[in-house]
Amino acid sequence: MQKSNANNTIDSPAKAERIPVTVVPSQSANQKIHIREQKGNFQKLRTGMNSLLVALFFLLPFISYDGRQAILFDLSQQQFIFFGTTLWPQDFTILAWVFIAAAFLLFFVTVFWGRIWCGYLCPQTAWTFIYVWIETRIEGNRNKRYALDKAPWSSDKLKKRALKHSAWGAVALLTGCGFIAYFVPARELYIDIFSLGASFWVTTWVWFFAICTYLNAGWMREQMCLHCCPYARFQSVMFDANTKTVTYDAARGESRGPRKRHQPSSLGDCVDCNLCVDVCPTGIDIRNGLQYECINCGACVDACNQTMDKFGYQRNLISYSSENTLAGKAEPFYESYKFIGYGVAALIMITVIAVDIYNRNNIELNVLRDRQTLYRETLDDKVENSFTLKIRNKTQQTRLYRIYVSGNNGYRLVGEANLTINPGEQLDYPITVVAEPSLLANSRNEITFTVAEQHNHGQASQQSSFFAPI
Ligand code: SF4
Ligand code: SF4
Structure with missing residues (x-):
């Protein structure tokens, strides 16, 4: 140059x-x-x-x-x-x-x-x-x-x-x-x-x-x-x-x-x-x-x-x-x-x-199945599966959430469905779902978890599997 x-x-x-x-x-x-x-x-x-x-x-x-x-x-x-x-x-x-x-x-x-x-x-x-x-x-x-x-x-x-x-x-x-x-x-x-x-x-x-x-x-x-x-x-x-x-x-x-x-x-x-x-x-x-x-x-x-x-x-x-x-x-x-x-x-x-x-989405959701047990049969003839929901509040404010489950009319959550998560925190939340065996068509059934913010600040869903002895 x-x-x-x-x-x-x-x-x-x-x-x-x-x-x-x-x-x-x-x-x-x-x-x-x-x-x-x-x-x-x-x-x-x-x-x-x-x-x-x-x-x-x-x-x-x-x-x-x-x-x-x-x-x-x-x-x-x-x-x-x-x-x-x-x-x-x-x-x-x-x-x-x-x-x-x-x-x-x-x-x-x-x-x-x-x-x-x-x-x-x-x-x-x-x-x-x-x-x-x-x-x-x-x-x-x-x-x-x-x-x-x-x-x-x-x-x-x-x-x-x-x-x-x-x-x-x-x-x-x-x-x-x-x-x-x-x-x-x-x-x-x-x-x-x-x-x-x-x-x-x-x-x-x-x-x-x-x-x-x-x-x-x-x-x-x-x-x-x-x-x-x-x-x-x-x-x-x-x-x-x-x-x-x-x-x-x-x-x-x-x-x-x-x-x-x-x-x-x-x-x-x-x-x-x-x-x-x-x-x-x-x-x-x-x-x-x-x-x-x-x-x-x-x-x-x-x-x-x-x-x-x-x-x-x-x-x-x-x-x-x-x-x-x-x-x-x-x-x-x-x-x-x-x-x-x-x-x-x-x-x-x-x-x-x-x-x-x-x-x-300001909510991050990951659903993990219990790796030890596919399912459990309860004393009252129901079937239950356990999951861990990893929920992250991606905002800078404390937020209230509610957990919903869908995919079968017989699914029912056991435990508290309302949660409070601090700003930026990820919560590992163990949860159990119970179902009527008569309503389960297969040994492996679809189940969808939804976590919704209670004041309409969004929601996140993820599918998983619900196992039954059929
Ligand atoms: S524009 Fe700036 S850098 Fe380019 S020749 Fe002129 S003085 Fe030099
Ligand atoms: S007049 Fe001076 S400033 Fe302008 S181009 Fe010539 S040398 Fe550079």
Whole structure:
């Protein structure tokens, strides 16, 4: 993959006329990337979306529903609570559908808007920009950061580095807590962690995710996108000629070269200011064409528009454009088979999830026959069979249930048919059924157990066999 080969000095005599140019080399494959801070419409949008993502990440575990944490992966109880709905391991097909639907939605958006997810909503991008923001506030702008890297150790460098790593560490620890708050009660977690009162395993996991965050956003950054993220590798499969992605208009920009502002030039519109490279979080030069490293963050679009404004040129030399738009062809996006295909697949998956949730039962029933004895004959000439009903209350409320038995008019339950089961509890309930031998047609007869919630919150049935000496 090509990296920028732009020369960073502009040999124009009219320094006052020039836009700011970098005095440090462009990023190379082996060099740490320090990006220039960029302002602009797309950066406003990205900052807004990233802020929303981070706010949701930290705040969602604090939302309560029905007196409990609304979103909680309770590993100790093997249940996932989502706004009053409890999913058990056997319900996790719904989660599988959700992941598949999310993947199709991502593909659907990618066909139209390219890697918009990476630039605007990916946690990797959001946390990296938080870390870069902290770094910039403490160590200064891009040039100062490169200079500090090269400078020998001094008290000033030590102070800045200590401050930066402490701030990074604090964000990492908060992020570790934020993540684990989805697995243990959030309100107590932060207090326990910061008062050193958390259990060994909770503390271990918080620190594990804190260290991952610190390494990932502080040190690895674009390396994750370049070498670890599978989406970067297969995104091009989803692209077609109508996909809007960050693109340099080479026909308009070339041949590039420096010039004085507001003066006629025989060159193309690219003034070779190199700003598009300096602001790029993955260190690429978008003028080299579409590259898998590009996360579509739009920083180079804002940077180039800023340059175009200064030189009085039309904006959007770099823009979110499709191949067809650049070629002057107007092809409606809905003519893309990939776009339609992924859209239909996402809709199907969303329908499957809705049907699955609608048909979901909050009572789980398993009927087990007594394995020791097929049947018993009683002193009053009846036949009885014993069963164990395994009944799980899958809700987060205590519920009242009643057991019914059907399949033969002569079946009668012995014992209490009304039960109370605590939230999330499974009750193993032994029960005996008695029948009149004259009403049993075969040695093996059908019997159906039904457990119904007493306030019409659903019911569950299961068939079994009733044996008799015939
Ligand atoms: S090339 Fe532009 S859009 Fe792509 S990652 Fe770099 S700055 Fe962001
Ligand atoms: S494409 Fe735009 S930002 Fe990049 S070097 Fe040319 S003028 Fe500067």
